[in-house]
Amino acid sequence: MGQPENRRDVSTKLAAVAGGSERSAKGGDGHHGPTETLPARIKAIQVAARFHGIELDTRDCREQTPNAAALAEWARRGGMWARAVRVNWSHLIKLQAPGPIVLLLKDGGAVLLIGSDADRNVVFLKSANDPEGAEARAIDELRLTNAWNGEVVLLRAARSLQVADAPFTLGWLATLVRIEAKPLRDIAIASIALSVLTVLPPLIVMTVVNKVLQFNSVPTLILLSAIVATAFLYETLLGHARRLIVNVVGARIDTKLNLHVFSRLLRLPLDYFEKHPAGETMYHLAQVYRIREFLTGKLLSTFLDLITLCVLLPVMFIVNSTLAWIVVVCSVLIVLIIIAFLPPLRKSYQRVVEAETMKSAAMSETVVGIKTVKALGLEPQREALWDERVANAGNARLAFGQLASWPQTLVTPLERTMVLGTMLFGAYLALNDTTGYMVGGLFAFMMLAQRVAQPLVNLARLVEDYEEVGAAVSEAASVLNQPLESAANSAGVRPDLFGDVSFNNLSFSYSGAKTPALDGVSFDVPAGTMFGIVGRSGSGKSTIARLLQGINRDYTGFLKVDGVDLKEINLRHLRQGMGIVLQDNFLFRGSIKDNIIAGRAGLTLADAMRAAQLAGAEEFVERMPHGFDTYVEEGSPNLSGGQRQRLAIARALIHNPSLLILDEATSALDPESEAIVSANLQRIAAGRTMIIVSHRLASLTDCDQILVLDQGKVVDVASHAVLLERCALYRQLWFQQNRPTENRGPRPIAIAPRLT
Known part of the structure; x- marks a missing residue:
């Protein structure tokens, strides 16, 4: 074999053999035009995604040479399962x-790796540029x-509906646990050995009692000591290994x-968040903590207890069947008592849930609206409401606690009977034993009973825990099992967005409303134009903005964006192609730069x-002590309303959207801030469609x-x-x-206040 080729020569030859993968590829979708080139790595991921029927938007990956992690993240944002891994040749040739x-x-x-042949020790590669049907x-x-x-990027279609979008139920949780079958098998093996x-x-x-003490057998004592020492060593090691596996399984399930x-x-x-208080949603989701504790705590410990019982109960019957039946009967009685109390406990606990939900909603509402509470001096009223909700929750919990104490009261004597009762009855049997071996058997049985009693009680109480977790699952499911936007997010076409909007005989009504919010609305917004929407309050202005964002899709008629029905467009693609600025915009905790970029991949300070410059925000940002690294606190108290609004516009412009919607974006601003934003509108609108909803x-x-x-109908468009000439309403x-001030007449004379 000759001298090895240098790395660049080999890479070049590999690219030639693979079809020129190192060259950039022509691409005509997403952000790139028909004559623009796509970086080879982006093109390769795009081709692999198309194999699975998914079209990735290249605008989501802006780097020229993205690393494996960035590529995998891009694919995941597009609705795929993706993982960046590092493998060697031996693993690569076996990859399926x-x-x-x-x-x-x-x-x-x-x-692109298409296949492999382990016998020939080769892999089959293709370039992303190769035509369909080209030979690898x-x-x-x-x-x-x-x-x-x-470096390798593994791709496949997203998880199936059964796993990803299945309803949040106890059955789904059981499936989640079954996925960990292999480590659970290891835990079971370790538990059997420990048992x-x-x-x-x-x-x-x-x-020791029957042989060593009775017959004074020192050699037997030495042998037993060696066995005990060996057993302790193995028990310590196996216990440590089992705890590690249990922690791993618990962490993975969690x-x-x-x-x-x-x-x-x-x-x-x-729609869901608009109809349900934030506190109610947060309380219901907080029940996931109880579910998690059950899955990773009580359920796993009960599983281990069950294995222990399967081993120890037969041994107890071998040692003394009479005493063993006492333990089993007591356990059955405990189960029956708990089952009998389950229906009333379930009803009582439901009242606790309702009271706690109302209490949490009051707390959340007060925190969210604390500015209004302080401004209007509503602290006494909110405190009275909180006192009432706390009292209701306390009464509900007290009633539940009193009812729940009865099963415990009835179970306690049975628990004591399992240990002390068997000891006393065993002592009676030992007194009447003529063989002399009953004393040692009694000691052994007492030790086994102590190991068995608590797992039996825990197993019986698992029924009660199961009911409580079932209630917690129902609470969390009341939020998580709402209809999702998933179908619109993961499916649908991804057309190039230029900003051409068309409404054709569109009607829409909000749930429970008697009159339609929009009634037979028809108008066109050509791409690249500045389009205003005006009307009285309740006329349907903001409803149009909601429909354009895909928030509500249950309308009649047609709404098309660039000639494509909005219902057919992938929701994520639609929203990433437009920018939205609302009247009241939320800024996250973090720096100004982080708020403008908002976590979008591939964006920098530049x-x-x-x-910020386009939105007119650069001048006040640069005056701040830390510039773009200035930290924005929760609620952005260190920014004025105008500054927040300009940062929101900058955030909407960061990805250069083809369609920008300003929904009452200047209505809450002071005249100076409004003038600054309005002065930038022409500059902001250049090269994009801008829809401005405003009552000013x-x-x-x-x-x-x-x-x-x-009233939801089109009066005029011009x-x-x-409009000043022909539209009376406008x-x-x-x-x-x-x-005009000169036509307003004399100003009424104010009556001077009198001091008394």
Whole structure:
């Protein structure tokens, strides 16, 4: 074999064999135009995703040479399962995947692994540029490993409906536990071994009493001591190993449960949060903590207790069947008592849940509205409401506690009978024993009974715990089992968005409303125009903005964006292609830069500065002590209303949306802040469609067209000048807001206050 080729030569040859993967690929979707090039790694991921029927938006991955983690994260945001791993050749050739595997090359390129042949010790690679049906090329270990450092991105379609979108029920939780079958099997094996070792001490005590003490057998004592020492050593090691596995299983179940719960929470429609108090939602979700404690605590410990019982109960019957039957009968009575009290306990606990929900809602409402409470001096009223809710919750808990104490009261004598009763009855049997071996058997049985009694009681009480967890699951399910936006988020087309909007005979009514919010609305917004929407309160202005965001989709008629029905568009793609600025915008805790970027991948401080400059926020940000690193506290008390609004506009502009919606974005601003924002509107609107919803007509005079709404119907659509001439409603609103001061008449004379 000759001298090995240098890394660059090998990489170049590999690229040539694989079809030129290191070159950038032509791409015509997402953010890139038909003549723009896509980086090889992005193109490879895109091709692999298409194999699974998923079209990824290249605008979500802005880096020229993204690493494996960034690529996997991009695929996950697009609705796929993805994982970045590092493998060696021996693992690579054995990898089995439902589609192409993306291999990242050292020089920034990427190739697709289509298959492998372990007998020939080769893998089959293709380039992302290869036409469909092109033949894959065989590459051996030497040529690949010189150009590839082991980075791999595994892709497949997202989890099935049964796992990802199944209702949150006890059955789903059982499935979550069954996934951990392999480590649970290891725990069971360790528990059986520990249970066997648990049997040894009582048997050894019995032997010591019956053999060593009776016959003064020192050799037997030495042998038993050695057995005990060996058993203790094994028990210590196995116990440590079991605890480690239990901790791992508990942590994995806990992680999966929390990830699933938060994922479903984010996929709930906005309608749900508007109809349910935040405190109620938070209290119901807090019940997941109890479910988690049950799964990772009581359920696992009861599983281990069950294994112990399966080993120890037969031994107890072997040692003394009469005493063993006493233990079993007491356990059955405990189970019957607990089952008898379950129905009234369930009803009583439901009243506790309702009272605690109301209490939590009052707390959350007060915290959220604390500014209003302080401004209006409502502290006494809120405190009285809180006192009432606390009293109701306390009474409900007291009633539940009093009822729950009865099973414990009745069970306690049975628990004592299992230990002390068997001891006394065993002593009576020992007095009448003529063989002399009953004393040792009694000692052994007492030791076994102490090991068995508590697991039996815990197993009986698991029924009660199961009922409580069932109630907790129902509470959490009342939130998590609401209809999700998942279908619209993961499915649907992903067209290029240019901002052309069309409403055609669209009607929409809110749930429970007697009159429609929009009634037969039809209008067009050409791409690249500034479009205003005006009308009286309740005329349907903000409803149009909600429909454009896909918040409500149960309308009749047609709403099209760039010629595609909005119901057919992928929701995530739609919302990422537009920017929204509301009247009251929320800023997260963190720096100003973090708030503008808002966690979007591939964006830097330079992008935040450009967006801030476009929104007119750069001048006040630079005056702050730490500039873009200035920390924004919760509720942003260190920012004025105008500053918050300009940061919100910068956040909406950071990803250069093709459609920008300003929904009453300037209505709450002071005149100076409104003037600054309005002065930037022309600059902000350049190259994009901008829809401005406002009741202040002065902010709409520069719009290309203005839509006038009244009671959910279109009154007119035209420019400001035309509307002043032909639309009576628009003219009335204009003169109400811009009435000349000289025509207002004399100002009434105020009566001076009198001092007394």
